Amino acid sequence: MRSDLSRTFWWDVYLVVITVAVAVVILASEPAGLNPRLVATGAIAGILVLHFAAGRRAIERDEARPGLLAAQLALFGLAVALVPNANWLLFGVNPLIFQMVPLRTAVIAVVATNAVLPVSDVFLRPHAVAGDLVIALISSAAGVWLGTWIVRVVQQSQERHRLIEELESSRAEVARLSREAGVTAERTRLAGEIHDTLAQGFTSIITLLQAPEPDVALAVRTARENLAEARSLVAALAPADLTSGSLTSAVRRQAARFTEESGVEAGLRVTGDERALPTAIEVVLLRAAQEALTNVRRHAEAREAAVLLAYTPDSVRLVVRDDGRGFVPGAADGYGLAGMRERAKQVNGNVTVRSDPDTGTTIELEVPA
Incomplete structure:
Protein backbone atom coordinates (compact mmCIF):
# COMPACT_ATOMS: atom_id res chain seq x y z
CA MET A 1 0.00 0.00 0.00
CA ARG A 2 2.84 2.36 0.87
CA SER A 3 4.52 1.73 -2.49
CA ASP A 4 1.23 2.52 -4.30
CA LEU A 5 0.93 5.85 -2.45
CA SER A 6 4.55 6.68 -3.24
CA ARG A 7 3.99 5.89 -6.91
CA THR A 8 0.87 8.11 -6.99
CA PHE A 9 2.78 10.94 -5.32
CA TRP A 10 5.59 10.91 -7.88
CA TRP A 11 3.08 10.66 -10.71
CA ASP A 12 1.34 13.77 -9.32
CA VAL A 13 4.65 15.62 -9.23
CA TYR A 14 5.44 14.56 -12.80
CA LEU A 15 2.01 15.65 -14.11
CA VAL A 16 2.23 19.02 -12.34
CA VAL A 17 5.71 19.67 -13.75
CA ILE A 18 4.62 18.76 -17.31
CA THR A 19 1.42 20.83 -17.03
CA VAL A 20 3.19 23.92 -15.69
CA ALA A 21 5.93 23.63 -18.31
CA VAL A 22 3.41 23.37 -21.17
CA ALA A 23 1.37 26.25 -19.73
CA VAL A 24 4.49 28.41 -19.78
CA VAL A 25 5.15 27.39 -23.39
CA ILE A 26 1.56 28.24 -24.34
CA LEU A 27 1.68 31.65 -22.69
CA ALA A 28 4.93 32.33 -24.50
CA SER A 29 3.53 31.33 -27.92
CA GLU A 30 3.55 34.62 -29.80
CA PRO A 31 1.82 33.50 -33.03
CA ALA A 32 -1.34 32.71 -31.09
CA GLY A 33 -3.49 35.53 -29.75
CA LEU A 34 -3.81 36.28 -26.05
CA ASN A 35 -7.33 34.95 -25.70
CA PRO A 36 -6.58 31.54 -27.30
CA ARG A 37 -3.51 31.25 -25.08
CA LEU A 38 -5.51 32.04 -21.95
CA VAL A 39 -8.27 29.58 -22.89
CA ALA A 40 -5.72 26.87 -23.71
CA THR A 41 -3.94 27.51 -20.41
CA GLY A 42 -7.28 27.31 -18.61
CA ALA A 43 -8.06 24.03 -20.37
CA ILE A 44 -4.73 22.56 -19.23
CA ALA A 45 -5.40 23.78 -15.70
CA GLY A 46 -8.79 22.06 -15.91
CA ILE A 47 -7.06 18.76 -16.69
CA LEU A 48 -5.00 19.17 -13.53
CA VAL A 49 -8.03 20.10 -11.43
CA LEU A 50 -9.98 17.05 -12.62
CA HIS A 51 -7.03 14.86 -11.80
CA PHE A 52 -6.72 16.04 -8.20
CA ALA A 53 -10.50 16.20 -7.73
CA ALA A 54 -11.29 12.66 -8.86
CA GLY A 55 -8.66 11.10 -11.12
CA ARG A 56 -6.02 10.67 -8.42
CA ARG A 57 -8.44 8.70 -6.21
CA ALA A 58 -9.44 6.50 -9.17
CA ILE A 59 -5.78 5.73 -9.92
CA GLU A 60 -5.08 4.84 -6.26
CA ARG A 61 -8.06 2.47 -6.24
CA ASP A 62 -7.27 1.12 -9.71
CA GLU A 63 -10.73 2.12 -10.92
CA ALA A 64 -11.53 2.70 -14.62
CA ARG A 65 -12.99 6.17 -15.16
CA PRO A 66 -13.60 6.58 -18.92
CA GLY A 67 -16.02 9.49 -18.45
CA LEU A 68 -13.51 11.49 -16.42
CA LEU A 69 -10.77 10.69 -18.93
CA ALA A 70 -13.00 11.80 -21.81
CA ALA A 71 -13.48 15.19 -20.11
CA GLN A 72 -9.73 15.59 -19.65
CA LEU A 73 -9.04 14.62 -23.26
CA ALA A 74 -11.69 17.09 -24.45
CA LEU A 75 -9.84 19.85 -22.58
CA PHE A 76 -6.58 18.64 -24.11
CA GLY A 77 -8.12 18.73 -27.62
CA LEU A 78 -9.39 22.28 -26.99
CA ALA A 79 -5.94 23.44 -25.89
CA VAL A 80 -4.23 21.84 -28.92
CA ALA A 81 -6.77 23.26 -31.38
CA LEU A 82 -6.19 26.74 -30.00
CA VAL A 83 -2.41 26.54 -29.46
CA PRO A 84 -0.52 23.75 -31.29
CA ASN A 85 2.33 23.88 -28.75
CA ALA A 86 -0.13 22.43 -26.22
CA ASN A 87 0.57 19.11 -27.98
CA TRP A 88 3.66 18.81 -25.74
CA LEU A 89 1.19 17.85 -23.01
CA LEU A 90 1.11 14.38 -24.60
CA PHE A 91 4.07 13.54 -22.36
CA GLY A 92 1.62 13.67 -19.48
CA VAL A 93 -1.61 12.69 -21.23
CA ASN A 94 -0.36 9.39 -22.71
CA PRO A 95 0.62 7.88 -19.32
CA LEU A 96 -2.58 9.29 -17.81
CA ILE A 97 -4.68 7.38 -20.34
CA PHE A 98 -3.13 4.03 -19.43
CA GLN A 99 -3.83 4.66 -15.75
CA MET A 100 -7.48 5.58 -16.24
CA VAL A 101 -8.87 2.90 -18.60
CA PRO A 102 -8.20 -0.73 -19.59
CA LEU A 103 -5.35 -1.49 -21.98
CA ARG A 104 -7.40 -1.95 -25.18
CA THR A 105 -9.36 1.25 -24.60
CA ALA A 106 -6.14 3.06 -23.71
CA VAL A 107 -4.49 2.12 -27.02
CA ILE A 108 -7.45 3.52 -28.96
CA ALA A 109 -7.49 6.66 -26.81
CA VAL A 110 -3.74 7.24 -27.31
CA VAL A 111 -4.07 7.00 -31.11
CA ALA A 112 -7.11 9.33 -31.09
CA THR A 113 -5.39 11.85 -28.80
CA ASN A 114 -2.26 11.96 -30.93
CA ALA A 115 -4.47 12.55 -33.98
CA VAL A 116 -5.94 15.75 -32.48
CA LEU A 117 -3.20 18.04 -33.80
CA PRO A 118 -3.07 16.82 -37.43
CA VAL A 119 -6.87 16.71 -37.61
CA SER A 120 -7.14 20.28 -36.30
CA ASP A 121 -4.44 21.24 -38.82
CA VAL A 122 -6.68 20.10 -41.68
CA PHE A 123 -9.15 22.87 -40.76
CA LEU A 124 -6.94 25.51 -39.14
CA ARG A 125 -3.37 25.02 -40.39
CA PRO A 126 -3.35 23.04 -43.65
CA HIS A 127 0.33 23.78 -44.27
CA ALA A 128 1.34 21.93 -41.08
CA VAL A 129 -0.64 18.73 -41.68
CA ALA A 130 2.19 16.65 -43.14
CA GLY A 131 4.76 17.42 -40.45
CA ASP A 132 2.33 17.07 -37.56
CA LEU A 133 0.98 13.81 -39.02
CA VAL A 134 4.46 12.28 -39.03
CA ILE A 135 4.98 13.42 -35.45
CA ALA A 136 1.57 12.03 -34.48
CA LEU A 137 2.38 8.62 -35.97
CA ILE A 138 5.72 8.45 -34.17
CA SER A 139 4.19 9.71 -30.92
CA SER A 140 1.30 7.22 -31.15
CA ALA A 141 3.62 4.26 -31.73
CA ALA A 142 5.93 5.31 -28.91
CA GLY A 143 3.01 6.03 -26.58
CA VAL A 144 1.31 2.69 -27.25
CA TRP A 145 4.56 0.75 -26.83
CA LEU A 146 5.59 2.55 -23.65
CA GLY A 147 2.11 2.44 -22.13
CA THR A 148 1.70 -1.27 -22.89
CA TRP A 149 5.09 -2.02 -21.39
CA ILE A 150 4.31 0.00 -18.26
CA VAL A 151 0.93 -1.72 -17.83
CA ARG A 152 2.56 -5.14 -18.09
CA VAL A 153 5.25 -4.18 -15.59
CA VAL A 154 2.58 -2.93 -13.18
CA GLN A 155 0.55 -6.12 -13.65
CA GLN A 156 3.61 -8.26 -12.99
CA SER A 157 4.37 -6.18 -9.91
CA GLN A 158 0.81 -6.61 -8.66
CA GLU A 159 0.98 -10.36 -9.33
CA ARG A 160 4.25 -10.61 -7.42
CA HIS A 161 2.69 -8.62 -4.59
CA ARG A 162 -0.27 -11.00 -4.54
CA LEU A 163 2.01 -14.03 -4.55
CA ILE A 164 4.09 -12.55 -1.74
CA GLU A 165 0.96 -11.98 0.32
CA GLU A 166 -0.16 -15.57 -0.34
CA LEU A 167 3.31 -16.82 0.60
CA GLU A 168 3.31 -14.82 3.83
CA SER A 169 -0.17 -16.10 4.60
CA SER A 170 0.97 -19.67 3.91
CA ARG A 171 4.02 -19.19 6.11
CA ALA A 172 1.84 -17.89 8.91
CA GLU A 173 -0.46 -20.90 8.53
CA VAL A 174 2.49 -23.31 8.49
CA ALA A 175 3.90 -21.61 11.60
CA ARG A 176 0.52 -21.94 13.32
CA LEU A 177 0.21 -25.60 12.41
CA SER A 178 3.81 -26.22 13.50
CA ARG A 179 3.09 -24.62 16.86
CA GLU A 180 -0.04 -26.74 17.26
CA ALA A 181 1.87 -29.87 16.25
CA GLY A 182 4.62 -28.96 18.71
CA VAL A 183 2.09 -28.47 21.49
CA THR A 184 0.45 -31.82 20.67
CA ALA A 185 3.81 -33.58 20.56
CA GLU A 186 4.84 -32.04 23.87
CA ARG A 187 1.55 -33.06 25.48
CA THR A 188 2.04 -36.59 24.19
CA ARG A 189 5.59 -36.64 25.50
CA LEU A 190 4.55 -35.37 28.91
CA ALA A 191 1.69 -37.85 29.05
CA GLY A 192 4.15 -40.65 28.32
CA GLU A 193 6.59 -39.37 30.93
CA ILE A 194 3.86 -39.13 33.57
CA HIS A 195 2.54 -42.61 32.72
CA ASP A 196 5.99 -44.21 32.74
CA THR A 197 7.19 -42.54 35.94
CA LEU A 198 4.72 -40.86 38.27
CA ALA A 199 1.67 -43.02 37.58
CA GLN A 200 3.65 -46.24 37.91
CA GLY A 201 5.32 -44.97 41.06
CA PHE A 202 2.03 -44.06 42.69
CA THR A 203 0.62 -47.46 41.72
CA SER A 204 3.57 -49.15 43.38
CA ILE A 205 3.15 -47.10 46.54
CA ILE A 206 -0.57 -47.93 46.77
CA THR A 207 0.12 -51.62 46.14
CA LEU A 208 2.80 -51.72 48.83
CA LEU A 209 0.63 -49.94 51.40
CA GLN A 210 -2.49 -52.02 50.68
CA ALA A 211 -0.68 -55.35 51.03
CA PRO A 212 -1.66 -57.59 54.00
CA GLU A 213 1.74 -56.74 55.49
CA PRO A 214 2.51 -53.22 54.25
CA ASP A 215 6.17 -52.57 53.46
CA VAL A 216 6.26 -48.97 54.64
CA ALA A 217 10.00 -48.56 54.20
CA LEU A 218 9.86 -49.65 50.58
CA ALA A 219 6.82 -47.44 49.98
CA VAL A 220 8.69 -44.45 51.41
CA ARG A 221 11.71 -45.17 49.23
CA THR A 222 9.48 -45.50 46.16
CA ALA A 223 7.80 -42.21 47.05
CA ARG A 224 11.19 -40.49 47.28
CA GLU A 225 12.23 -41.89 43.93
CA ASN A 226 8.92 -40.73 42.46
CA LEU A 227 9.54 -37.26 43.85
CA ALA A 228 12.97 -37.21 42.20
CA GLU A 229 11.36 -38.21 38.89
CA ALA A 230 8.77 -35.45 39.28
CA ARG A 231 11.49 -32.85 39.85
CA SER A 232 13.40 -34.08 36.81
CA LEU A 233 10.23 -33.95 34.74
CA VAL A 234 9.48 -30.37 35.80
CA ALA A 235 13.06 -29.34 35.07
CA ALA A 236 12.93 -31.14 31.68
CA LEU A 237 16.02 -33.18 32.62
CA ALA A 238 16.90 -36.81 31.96
CA PRO A 239 15.33 -39.43 34.29
CA ALA A 240 16.75 -39.34 37.79
CA ASP A 241 18.23 -42.85 37.39
CA LEU A 242 20.24 -41.71 34.35
CA THR A 243 21.57 -38.55 35.94
CA SER A 244 23.23 -40.60 38.69
CA GLY A 245 24.65 -43.44 36.60
CA SER A 246 24.79 -45.32 33.32
Whole structure:
Protein backbone atom coordinates (compact mmCIF):
# COMPACT_ATOMS: atom_id res chain seq x y z
CA MET A 1 0.00 0.00 0.00
CA ARG A 2 2.84 2.36 0.87
CA SER A 3 4.52 1.73 -2.49
CA ASP A 4 1.23 2.52 -4.30
CA LEU A 5 0.93 5.85 -2.45
CA SER A 6 4.55 6.68 -3.24
CA ARG A 7 3.99 5.89 -6.91
CA THR A 8 0.87 8.11 -6.99
CA PHE A 9 2.78 10.94 -5.32
CA TRP A 10 5.59 10.91 -7.88
CA TRP A 11 3.08 10.66 -10.71
CA ASP A 12 1.34 13.77 -9.32
CA VAL A 13 4.65 15.62 -9.23
CA TYR A 14 5.44 14.56 -12.80
CA LEU A 15 2.01 15.65 -14.11
CA VAL A 16 2.23 19.02 -12.34
CA VAL A 17 5.71 19.67 -13.75
CA ILE A 18 4.62 18.76 -17.31
CA THR A 19 1.42 20.83 -17.03
CA VAL A 20 3.19 23.92 -15.69
CA ALA A 21 5.93 23.63 -18.31
CA VAL A 22 3.41 23.37 -21.17
CA ALA A 23 1.37 26.25 -19.73
CA VAL A 24 4.49 28.41 -19.78
CA VAL A 25 5.15 27.39 -23.39
CA ILE A 26 1.56 28.24 -24.34
CA LEU A 27 1.68 31.65 -22.69
CA ALA A 28 4.93 32.33 -24.50
CA SER A 29 3.53 31.33 -27.92
CA GLU A 30 3.55 34.62 -29.80
CA PRO A 31 1.82 33.50 -33.03
CA ALA A 32 -1.34 32.71 -31.09
CA GLY A 33 -3.49 35.53 -29.75
CA LEU A 34 -3.81 36.28 -26.05
CA ASN A 35 -7.33 34.95 -25.70
CA PRO A 36 -6.58 31.54 -27.30
CA ARG A 37 -3.51 31.25 -25.08
CA LEU A 38 -5.51 32.04 -21.95
CA VAL A 39 -8.27 29.58 -22.89
CA ALA A 40 -5.72 26.87 -23.71
CA THR A 41 -3.94 27.51 -20.41
CA GLY A 42 -7.28 27.31 -18.61
CA ALA A 43 -8.06 24.03 -20.37
CA ILE A 44 -4.73 22.56 -19.23
CA ALA A 45 -5.40 23.78 -15.70
CA GLY A 46 -8.79 22.06 -15.91
CA ILE A 47 -7.06 18.76 -16.69
CA LEU A 48 -5.00 19.17 -13.53
CA VAL A 49 -8.03 20.10 -11.43
CA LEU A 50 -9.98 17.05 -12.62
CA HIS A 51 -7.03 14.86 -11.80
CA PHE A 52 -6.72 16.04 -8.20
CA ALA A 53 -10.50 16.20 -7.73
CA ALA A 54 -11.29 12.66 -8.86
CA GLY A 55 -8.66 11.10 -11.12
CA ARG A 56 -6.02 10.67 -8.42
CA ARG A 57 -8.44 8.70 -6.21
CA ALA A 58 -9.44 6.50 -9.17
CA ILE A 59 -5.78 5.73 -9.92
CA GLU A 60 -5.08 4.84 -6.26
CA ARG A 61 -8.06 2.47 -6.24
CA ASP A 62 -7.27 1.12 -9.71
CA GLU A 63 -10.73 2.12 -10.92
CA ALA A 64 -11.53 2.70 -14.62
CA ARG A 65 -12.99 6.17 -15.16
CA PRO A 66 -13.60 6.58 -18.92
CA GLY A 67 -16.02 9.49 -18.45
CA LEU A 68 -13.51 11.49 -16.42
CA LEU A 69 -10.77 10.69 -18.93
CA ALA A 70 -13.00 11.80 -21.81
CA ALA A 71 -13.48 15.19 -20.11
CA GLN A 72 -9.73 15.59 -19.65
CA LEU A 73 -9.04 14.62 -23.26
CA ALA A 74 -11.69 17.09 -24.45
CA LEU A 75 -9.84 19.85 -22.58
CA PHE A 76 -6.58 18.64 -24.11
CA GLY A 77 -8.12 18.73 -27.62
CA LEU A 78 -9.39 22.28 -26.99
CA ALA A 79 -5.94 23.44 -25.89
CA VAL A 80 -4.23 21.84 -28.92
CA ALA A 81 -6.77 23.26 -31.38
CA LEU A 82 -6.19 26.74 -30.00
CA VAL A 83 -2.41 26.54 -29.46
CA PRO A 84 -0.52 23.75 -31.29
CA ASN A 85 2.33 23.88 -28.75
CA ALA A 86 -0.13 22.43 -26.22
CA ASN A 87 0.57 19.11 -27.98
CA TRP A 88 3.66 18.81 -25.74
CA LEU A 89 1.19 17.85 -23.01
CA LEU A 90 1.11 14.38 -24.60
CA PHE A 91 4.07 13.54 -22.36
CA GLY A 92 1.62 13.67 -19.48
CA VAL A 93 -1.61 12.69 -21.23
CA ASN A 94 -0.36 9.39 -22.71
CA PRO A 95 0.62 7.88 -19.32
CA LEU A 96 -2.58 9.29 -17.81
CA ILE A 97 -4.68 7.38 -20.34
CA PHE A 98 -3.13 4.03 -19.43
CA GLN A 99 -3.83 4.66 -15.75
CA MET A 100 -7.48 5.58 -16.24
CA VAL A 101 -8.87 2.90 -18.60
CA PRO A 102 -8.20 -0.73 -19.59
CA LEU A 103 -5.35 -1.49 -21.98
CA ARG A 104 -7.40 -1.95 -25.18
CA THR A 105 -9.36 1.25 -24.60
CA ALA A 106 -6.14 3.06 -23.71
CA VAL A 107 -4.49 2.12 -27.02
CA ILE A 108 -7.45 3.52 -28.96
CA ALA A 109 -7.49 6.66 -26.81
CA VAL A 110 -3.74 7.24 -27.31
CA VAL A 111 -4.07 7.00 -31.11
CA ALA A 112 -7.11 9.33 -31.09
CA THR A 113 -5.39 11.85 -28.80
CA ASN A 114 -2.26 11.96 -30.93
CA ALA A 115 -4.47 12.55 -33.98
CA VAL A 116 -5.94 15.75 -32.48
CA LEU A 117 -3.20 18.04 -33.80
CA PRO A 118 -3.07 16.82 -37.43
CA VAL A 119 -6.87 16.71 -37.61
CA SER A 120 -7.14 20.28 -36.30
CA ASP A 121 -4.44 21.24 -38.82
CA VAL A 122 -6.68 20.10 -41.68
CA PHE A 123 -9.15 22.87 -40.76
CA LEU A 124 -6.94 25.51 -39.14
CA ARG A 125 -3.37 25.02 -40.39
CA PRO A 126 -3.35 23.04 -43.65
CA HIS A 127 0.33 23.78 -44.27
CA ALA A 128 1.34 21.93 -41.08
CA VAL A 129 -0.64 18.73 -41.68
CA ALA A 130 2.19 16.65 -43.14
CA GLY A 131 4.76 17.42 -40.45
CA ASP A 132 2.33 17.07 -37.56
CA LEU A 133 0.98 13.81 -39.02
CA VAL A 134 4.46 12.28 -39.03
CA ILE A 135 4.98 13.42 -35.45
CA ALA A 136 1.57 12.03 -34.48
CA LEU A 137 2.38 8.62 -35.97
CA ILE A 138 5.72 8.45 -34.17
CA SER A 139 4.19 9.71 -30.92
CA SER A 140 1.30 7.22 -31.15
CA ALA A 141 3.62 4.26 -31.73
CA ALA A 142 5.93 5.31 -28.91
CA GLY A 143 3.01 6.03 -26.58
CA VAL A 144 1.31 2.69 -27.25
CA TRP A 145 4.56 0.75 -26.83
CA LEU A 146 5.59 2.55 -23.65
CA GLY A 147 2.11 2.44 -22.13
CA THR A 148 1.70 -1.27 -22.89
CA TRP A 149 5.09 -2.02 -21.39
CA ILE A 150 4.31 0.00 -18.26
CA VAL A 151 0.93 -1.72 -17.83
CA ARG A 152 2.56 -5.14 -18.09
CA VAL A 153 5.25 -4.18 -15.59
CA VAL A 154 2.58 -2.93 -13.18
CA GLN A 155 0.55 -6.12 -13.65
CA GLN A 156 3.61 -8.26 -12.99
CA SER A 157 4.37 -6.18 -9.91
CA GLN A 158 0.81 -6.61 -8.66
CA GLU A 159 0.98 -10.36 -9.33
CA ARG A 160 4.25 -10.61 -7.42
CA HIS A 161 2.69 -8.62 -4.59
CA ARG A 162 -0.27 -11.00 -4.54
CA LEU A 163 2.01 -14.03 -4.55
CA ILE A 164 4.09 -12.55 -1.74
CA GLU A 165 0.96 -11.98 0.32
CA GLU A 166 -0.16 -15.57 -0.34
CA LEU A 167 3.31 -16.82 0.60
CA GLU A 168 3.31 -14.82 3.83
CA SER A 169 -0.17 -16.10 4.60
CA SER A 170 0.97 -19.67 3.91
CA ARG A 171 4.02 -19.19 6.11
CA ALA A 172 1.84 -17.89 8.91
CA GLU A 173 -0.46 -20.90 8.53
CA VAL A 174 2.49 -23.31 8.49
CA ALA A 175 3.90 -21.61 11.60
CA ARG A 176 0.52 -21.94 13.32
CA LEU A 177 0.21 -25.60 12.41
CA SER A 178 3.81 -26.22 13.50
CA ARG A 179 3.09 -24.62 16.86
CA GLU A 180 -0.04 -26.74 17.26
CA ALA A 181 1.87 -29.87 16.25
CA GLY A 182 4.62 -28.96 18.71
CA VAL A 183 2.09 -28.47 21.49
CA THR A 184 0.45 -31.82 20.67
CA ALA A 185 3.81 -33.58 20.56
CA GLU A 186 4.84 -32.04 23.87
CA ARG A 187 1.55 -33.06 25.48
CA THR A 188 2.04 -36.59 24.19
CA ARG A 189 5.59 -36.64 25.50
CA LEU A 190 4.55 -35.37 28.91
CA ALA A 191 1.69 -37.85 29.05
CA GLY A 192 4.15 -40.65 28.32
CA GLU A 193 6.59 -39.37 30.93
CA ILE A 194 3.86 -39.13 33.57
CA HIS A 195 2.54 -42.61 32.72
CA ASP A 196 5.99 -44.21 32.74
CA THR A 197 7.19 -42.54 35.94
CA LEU A 198 4.72 -40.86 38.27
CA ALA A 199 1.67 -43.02 37.58
CA GLN A 200 3.65 -46.24 37.91
CA GLY A 201 5.32 -44.97 41.06
CA PHE A 202 2.03 -44.06 42.69
CA THR A 203 0.62 -47.46 41.72
CA SER A 204 3.57 -49.15 43.38
CA ILE A 205 3.15 -47.10 46.54
CA ILE A 206 -0.57 -47.93 46.77
CA THR A 207 0.12 -51.62 46.14
CA LEU A 208 2.80 -51.72 48.83
CA LEU A 209 0.63 -49.94 51.40
CA GLN A 210 -2.49 -52.02 50.68
CA ALA A 211 -0.68 -55.35 51.03
CA PRO A 212 -1.66 -57.59 54.00
CA GLU A 213 1.74 -56.74 55.49
CA PRO A 214 2.51 -53.22 54.25
CA ASP A 215 6.17 -52.57 53.46
CA VAL A 216 6.26 -48.97 54.64
CA ALA A 217 10.00 -48.56 54.20
CA LEU A 218 9.86 -49.65 50.58
CA ALA A 219 6.82 -47.44 49.98
CA VAL A 220 8.69 -44.45 51.41
CA ARG A 221 11.71 -45.17 49.23
CA THR A 222 9.48 -45.50 46.16
CA ALA A 223 7.80 -42.21 47.05
CA ARG A 224 11.19 -40.49 47.28
CA GLU A 225 12.23 -41.89 43.93
CA ASN A 226 8.92 -40.73 42.46
CA LEU A 227 9.54 -37.26 43.85
CA ALA A 228 12.97 -37.21 42.20
CA GLU A 229 11.36 -38.21 38.89
CA ALA A 230 8.77 -35.45 39.28
CA ARG A 231 11.49 -32.85 39.85
CA SER A 232 13.40 -34.08 36.81
CA LEU A 233 10.23 -33.95 34.74
CA VAL A 234 9.48 -30.37 35.80
CA ALA A 235 13.06 -29.34 35.07
CA ALA A 236 12.93 -31.14 31.68
CA LEU A 237 16.02 -33.18 32.62
CA ALA A 238 16.90 -36.81 31.96
CA PRO A 239 15.33 -39.43 34.29
CA ALA A 240 16.75 -39.34 37.79
CA ASP A 241 18.23 -42.85 37.39
CA LEU A 242 20.24 -41.71 34.35
CA THR A 243 21.57 -38.55 35.94
CA SER A 244 23.23 -40.60 38.69
CA GLY A 245 24.65 -43.44 36.60
CA SER A 246 24.79 -45.32 33.32
CA LEU A 247 21.93 -46.87 31.37
CA THR A 248 22.98 -50.34 32.52
CA SER A 249 22.93 -49.37 36.18
CA ALA A 250 19.56 -47.63 35.72
CA VAL A 251 18.02 -50.74 34.12
CA ARG A 252 19.57 -52.91 36.84
CA ARG A 253 17.90 -50.76 39.50
CA GLN A 254 14.57 -51.12 37.71
CA ALA A 255 14.95 -54.90 37.67
CA ALA A 256 15.90 -54.93 41.36
CA ARG A 257 12.94 -52.72 42.26
CA PHE A 258 10.64 -55.02 40.27
CA THR A 259 11.91 -58.04 42.22
CA GLU A 260 11.58 -56.22 45.52
CA GLU A 261 8.01 -55.08 44.83
CA SER A 262 6.68 -58.23 43.17
CA GLY A 263 8.76 -61.02 44.68
CA VAL A 264 9.45 -62.28 41.12
CA GLU A 265 13.10 -62.75 40.24
CA ALA A 266 14.23 -60.56 37.32
CA GLY A 267 17.86 -60.92 36.29
CA LEU A 268 19.70 -58.51 34.01
CA ARG A 269 22.18 -59.74 31.41
CA VAL A 270 24.36 -57.35 29.42
CA THR A 271 26.13 -58.39 26.21
CA GLY A 272 28.48 -56.52 23.93
CA ASP A 273 30.63 -53.52 24.71
CA GLU A 274 28.73 -51.10 26.89
CA ARG A 275 29.07 -47.47 25.74
CA ALA A 276 27.57 -44.06 26.35
CA LEU A 277 24.50 -43.31 24.24
CA PRO A 278 22.66 -40.09 23.39
CA THR A 279 20.35 -39.10 26.23
CA ALA A 280 17.23 -39.41 24.07
CA ILE A 281 18.06 -43.07 23.27
CA GLU A 282 18.88 -43.90 26.89
CA VAL A 283 15.56 -42.40 28.00
CA VAL A 284 13.63 -44.52 25.46
CA LEU A 285 15.40 -47.74 26.53
CA LEU A 286 14.96 -47.04 30.25
CA ARG A 287 11.27 -46.15 29.90
CA ALA A 288 10.70 -49.29 27.84
CA ALA A 289 12.27 -51.41 30.58
CA GLN A 290 10.10 -49.70 33.21
CA GLU A 291 6.91 -50.20 31.21
CA ALA A 292 7.65 -53.81 30.33
CA LEU A 293 8.46 -54.75 33.95
CA THR A 294 5.37 -52.89 35.20
CA ASN A 295 3.20 -54.90 32.79
CA VAL A 296 4.77 -58.13 34.05
CA ARG A 297 4.04 -57.18 37.65
CA ARG A 298 0.45 -56.12 36.96
CA HIS A 299 -0.76 -58.64 34.42
CA ALA A 300 1.56 -61.58 33.75
CA GLU A 301 1.33 -63.60 37.00
CA ALA A 302 4.83 -64.72 36.11
CA ARG A 303 7.19 -66.84 38.18
CA GLU A 304 10.30 -65.42 36.55
CA ALA A 305 11.37 -62.55 34.35
CA ALA A 306 14.59 -61.66 32.57
CA VAL A 307 16.03 -58.48 31.08
CA LEU A 308 18.66 -58.37 28.33
CA LEU A 309 20.59 -55.28 27.26
CA ALA A 310 22.59 -56.11 24.14
CA TYR A 311 25.11 -53.70 22.62
CA THR A 312 26.15 -54.20 18.98
CA PRO A 313 28.26 -51.89 16.79
CA ASP A 314 25.17 -50.47 15.08
CA SER A 315 22.37 -50.75 17.63
CA VAL A 316 21.27 -51.41 21.18
CA ARG A 317 18.61 -54.02 21.93
CA LEU A 318 16.48 -54.29 25.07
CA VAL A 319 14.58 -57.54 25.67
CA VAL A 320 12.19 -58.13 28.58
CA ARG A 321 10.86 -61.71 28.86
CA ASP A 322 8.51 -63.38 31.35
CA ASP A 323 6.93 -66.86 31.72
CA GLY A 324 3.49 -65.53 32.59
CA ARG A 325 0.04 -66.08 31.12
CA GLY A 326 0.59 -63.95 28.03
CA PHE A 327 -1.94 -62.06 25.92
CA VAL A 328 -2.92 -61.49 22.31
CA PRO A 329 -0.58 -58.78 20.89
CA GLY A 330 -2.54 -55.90 19.41
CA ALA A 331 -5.81 -56.83 21.06
CA ALA A 332 -4.69 -55.98 24.57
CA ASP A 333 -2.25 -53.14 23.88
CA GLY A 334 -2.83 -50.38 26.39
CA TYR A 335 -1.43 -46.89 26.71
CA GLY A 336 1.90 -48.25 27.92
CA LEU A 337 2.74 -50.30 24.83
CA ALA A 338 1.40 -47.58 22.56
CA GLY A 339 3.60 -45.04 24.33
CA MET A 340 6.57 -47.39 24.05
CA ARG A 341 6.10 -47.64 20.30
CA GLU A 342 5.69 -43.87 20.00
CA ARG A 343 8.90 -43.28 21.93
CA ALA A 344 10.73 -45.80 19.75
CA LYS A 345 9.66 -43.96 16.59
CA GLN A 346 11.21 -40.76 17.93
CA VAL A 347 14.67 -42.38 17.81
CA ASN A 348 14.02 -44.57 14.73
CA GLY A 349 13.61 -47.64 16.89
CA ASN A 350 11.31 -50.64 16.53
CA VAL A 351 9.23 -52.54 19.12
CA THR A 352 8.36 -56.22 18.71
CA VAL A 353 5.90 -58.03 20.99
CA ARG A 354 5.57 -61.84 21.09
CA SER A 355 3.17 -63.50 23.53
CA ASP A 356 1.17 -66.67 24.08
CA PRO A 357 -0.18 -68.53 27.14
CA ASP A 358 2.42 -71.33 26.95
CA THR A 359 5.66 -69.37 26.69
CA GLY A 360 4.77 -66.00 28.21
CA THR A 361 5.61 -62.61 26.75
CA THR A 362 8.72 -61.14 25.16
CA ILE A 363 9.01 -57.43 24.42
CA GLU A 364 11.97 -56.36 22.31
CA LEU A 365 13.06 -52.81 21.48
CA GLU A 366 15.93 -52.21 19.09
CA VAL A 367 17.36 -48.74 18.53
CA PRO A 368 20.07 -47.78 16.03
CA ALA A 369 22.95 -46.21 17.97
